Amino acid sequence: RVVDTYESRLKWHMDHPKKGSEDMSECRTGAAYRAYRAGRPLIRRGIACGRGTSYDAEMVAGGMGLAFATRQACDTIHVVADNEAALKTILDPSMHSQQLVSVVACRNVREWLEKDARRRVEFHWCPSHEGLEWNERVDEDAKEAANLPLEKDECSLAHARHLLKVQLCADWREEYRTARGYAGWNFLRLRAFDPPSHISSPALKAFGHSRTAMARYCRAVLDHAPIGSF
Numbered sequence: 409r410v411v412d413t414y415e416s417r418l419k420w421h422m423d424h425p426k427k428g429s430e431d432m433s434e435c436r437t438g439a440a441y442r443a444y445r446a447g448r449p450l451i452r453r454g455i456a457c458g459r460g461t462s463y464d465a466e467m468v469a470g471g472m473g474l475a476f477a478t479r480q481a482c483d484t485i486h487v488v489a490d491n492e493a494a495l496k497t498i499l500d501p502s503m504h505s506q507q508l509v510s511v512v513a514c515r516n517v518r519e520w521l522e523k524d525a526r527r528r529v530e531f532h533w534c535p536s537h538e539g540l541e542w543n544e545r546v547d548e549d550a551k552e553a554a555n556l557p558l559e560k561d562e563c564s565l566a567h568a569r570h571l572l573k574v575q576l577c578a579d580w581r582e583e584y585r586t587a588r589g590y591a592g593w594n595f596l597r598l599r600a601f602d603p604p605s606h607i608s609s610p611a612l613k614a615f616g617h618s619r620t621a622m623a624r625y626c627r628a629v630l631d632h633a634p635i636g637s638f
Contacts, residue, residue, distance in 0.1 A: 410514045411499050414521050418499070419530045422492060435459050435567075438553030439468035440546050443476055451476060452546075454553030458562030461570065465550060466494035467506035471513045474498070478520035484528045485520075490536035490543060498531070505566040577606060594631045 411418060440454035453472060457465050466489055477485045489495050497504055501511045521527050534543055581603045584591050591597070601610045611629075615621040626632070 409499075409501060410518045410521070413518070417521060417528050419528070420495065421530065421532045422495065423533075436554045437462070437465040438550040438556070439465045439472065440549035440553050441469045441473035441476075442542065442546050442549070443473060444542075445480070445482070450480075452549060454549045454556075456553055456556040456558050458558055458564070460562075460564035460567045463491060463493050464506060464564040464566055466491035467498060467509045469546075469550070470494055470498045471509040474513045475516050478516040483524070483526050484530065486530050486532060488532045488534050488543075490534050492533050495531045495533060505564060505569075580604070580606070592630075596629045596631070598629070 437457045437460040439457050442452045443450040498513050615625045
């Protein structure tokens with residue numbers, strides 16, 4: 409892997425406050441990048457990516473940017489983006505939703521690094537929607553690119569998985585709400601714990617600190633009296 413062969417010549421700057429997962433329900437996405445040399449603009453480009461997530465768009469933009477930068481005569485390439493996941497996986501050729509972009513990016517970076525031992529690539533995270541002029545400009549480029557026509561409808565793997573997850577969760581909650589056999593015929597229904605969640609347990613948050621409290625809660629909900637084997 410290029411990250412192993414040239415580990416000392418690749419650097420990631422990722423220190424920043426962590427945020428929770430953002431909504432990934434975007435449909436039409438666009439990828440855009442701008443290249444500068446010593447503060448002077450060299451090129452700007454944007455393309456439509458079809459139905460996808462912000463990660464997909466950032467990966468495509470990063471791949472395009474690296475393809476352009478590695479054709480230039482310079483010693484250091486700085487890649488700046490506001491998507492940490494894209495920065496971390498742009499040179500990761502293992503299995504993921506934008507693997508092809510990573511494979512091509514690895515090839516371009518490897519060929520560029522092989523030509524001169526002084527060459528370096530540095531990746532920088534920057535905050536989004538914080539008034540950084542050049543970041544806001546590229547964001548506008550991407551929004552404009554999202555509306556460009558496509559020859560055929562395209563949907564990324566990440567977006568397809570997201571749509572499937574949303575539909576499955578909706579079906580699960582509907583079955584829980586309408587199918588008494590599924591939710592339990594005599595189980596205690598507590599409004600505070602509805603609707604159910606597949607990623608967190610309100611019951612554990614409320615009673616998980618105590619074995620006794622959790623046991624009493626389970627007995628109440630499951631209609632089990634605290635006698636005999638119960």
